[in-house]
Amino acid sequence: MDASQLFLLAWAGLIFWELGQIWLVQIVVYPLFAKVSEAEYVGYHRFYASRIPLPVIGPGFAGFLLPVPLAFFGPVVPLWMSAVNVVAGLIGLLVTVLLEIPRHNRLEQYGKNDATIAELTRFSWPRTLSITTSAAVTMAMLLSVFAMP
Template sequence: MLVGLIWVVQILVYPQFLRVAAADFKDYHQAHCFRISLIVGPLLFLEASSAAWLIYEGKRTVPFLFSAGLVGVIWLSTAILQAPAHTRLMRGLDAALVRHVIRTNWIRTLAWTARGLLVSVALP
């Protein structure tokens, strides 16, 4: 689910930020952050807890362990790059910052895509 969601966000949602009028952006962005967190929050919890549970239960193949490591990459990217940028965007439209969000979100997009592929190989 997160692989599909991140591609929708990367290709559709974030580029649309640049099409919102500056006067409307603050409200638009705050609504986006609230609503997307209702979807992403539970999925992140399920992803991390299921990976931890599978490792605990003995799923320690290289592809699976590498895919679990990508969860860390995704969370670090979120904490270091995406969350601070979204916090700054709460104050209003900054087109350069939106472009930064789009550009740096490729880290999460590619990491989740790789994770999805690795998990599909590791969990027959």
């Protein structure tokens, strides 16, 4: 196994980790935001935000950015696979930076707001779908590289 194949395997581990965590966030964590009382909300959100850098934020940004070097330094795969991964990463990055982070900041600063929580959940769908797409394409990449002839 060469370095490009190891890179693909490492990428696969990362994107499948992200796949699990984004679906957990989308269908469990964000809906729970609406269940916390207004009096406890800022403390709850700060607790949440202080614990997500290692399992969520770090892998998330790596997953948004690594498709570019994977396209250049990973194993040879059909061009469309690399292109889809790069576009999916860009979508995830833009959604996170432009839509999600500002809403998290608003919730942490001003407290519970049902409209902001609804936006956070709704705006997260493109990111959830982009990570899901990237995971599916990564499975196709693995099959393309490691499938027996």
